[in-house]
Amino acid sequence: MSNYKNFIEQIIEEDLNNGFKRNELCFRFPPEPNGYLHIGHVKAIALNFELGKKYNAPVNLRFDDTNPVKENSHFVEEIKKNIKWLGYKWSKVCYASDYFGQLYEWAQYLILNDKAFVDSQTSEQIALQKGTPTNPGVNSPYRNRPREESIRLFTEMREGKHKEGSHVLRAKIKMSSQNMLMRDPVMYRILFKDHHRTGSNWCIYPMYDWAHGESDFIEKISHSLCTLEFKPHRDLYEWFLQQLPKENKNLPKQREFARLNMTYTIMSKRKLFHLIDKKIVSSWDDPRMPTISGMIKRGYPPNALINFVKKAGVAKRENTIDASLLEFYVREELNKICPRVMVVTNEIKLVITNYPEGKQEKVEAINNPEDESQGTREMVFSKYLYIEREDFRETANRKFFRLTIGKEVRLKNAYIIKGEKCVKNKNGEVIEVQCTYDPKSKSGSNSEESKRKVKGTIHWVDIKSSAKVIINEYERLFLNEKPEENEDLIKCINTSSKKTIVGKSEKYVSSLKKGQKVQFQRKGYYIVDNKKNGNITFNKTVSLRDGWRK
């Protein structure tokens, strides 16, 4: 990391220079537990937790659980798991719902100070009075209701004596404000809905604006960072804090940064939910989803996500970052850690005509050229092998480095072979390739021949000892670079974003455990998704970079 500071860090440095105490810095990541976290959240997570690390300040994980209609504890648990998986440690887990009591008391205090009132109109009436960005709103007829009456009604609301929608508590600010959010915003609504933590204790729930800043205040958050669309909320955030009964202490400061968008995907939870609902993907953790859980299943390593969002930076302009940058960091990380194995996915039989029938020998293979400590393994070699169908052409131009008739190529970790002829079926399709091998060219044998250079190297698998592997191959979920800009999201869907194929692998592969990430040599990175009744299934993470143009 260089020592340049993003604008948030600059704000913090400035506050520090102006006398803000370093040990009073405190941050928070405040998800609403109404869905899974996605790559956009990773940006917010990394921003807050990295600030915590940098300034040695606490970072709370706070669940913004003020709307029981959409939230549940399953989401809470998944969010916790995801953050742990990223490697971050929160200082404490908090819940806005922990503060319902305090919030209620403060709300009463506002009523008593003539800063809030109970409105008994319908939401439609209230909406009508709100005005528009260009026209001021008008006061509610209940705005000057005596505070004693508001207190009484508010108490009754809390006691469950009123129906949903019959009353709300509103802040008394200014109906002619240019900021729509300041036009007497709703603070509480009645909701007869059990909350995943408070059960049926409450039937009135605070709105985001009322709960958020106050929660920050309670937790002594110094810098409350959120995305740009909350900018207009800042006035309200500050107004609410000003109304609290308190000595003049440090008040939390809300600052806004641009959310992360990425090409070929969507970030809206509502739309992601739609994909699940319409069965376009299997669930929140489908490997094609931009969710953390999806990326885990896809085989993306945590560091790749973190390096990616760090590189994406923190600024205030709308952005759509290239998905290829994420893939770059995925490959960078995987290249370092993944053992290499050989898997043939679209096989064709290769017969080495001058290799003794029935003979079987062992060849040594390096597990990871980037990491010697991963050692070597043995592969079985024999007369009958599988190679990739696309690695053979009867004739080809000079740009084709692979197997052709009359040309030599090396079988990775084994021998140099020369294409002799191919056998075709009635339809003219090649069903078998025959070749001869150079017995002295065995890899690692230290002979002159073993070091001979040939233009191409291909991977292979011994037929007899091979194992079957099932592979889920994924492509981008959307055809459109910016699907969210399109009217009809469904039209942008890549209908062939998932393909399941069967491949042949070297024997060693079947001993891999669930979650193990490997490189299929010359193909890409894959992760063991599961092992069921003797079948091993991989998810393709990402292809190797491929500079070859056909």
Add this chain to the structure above:
RNA sequence: UGGCCCAUGGUGUAACUGGCAACACGUCUGAUUUUGGUUCAGAAGAGUCUAGGUUCGAGCCCUAGUGGGCCAACCA
């Protein structure tokens, strides 16, 4: 029609309190390579939305315009 925010190569971010635009990805060469991977060397690509202004000097400051985003849930 109001208010607020934003505007730098294809993309994303830089450029310390003004001093002839940098980094990463991507693209393209070449070298190395028993992965057409990795690694290494190099190249192309913006004169900073437009027009004025301040200044010896502006991507940075000022004004106006243009373009984009956000704001009228009892969502967060």
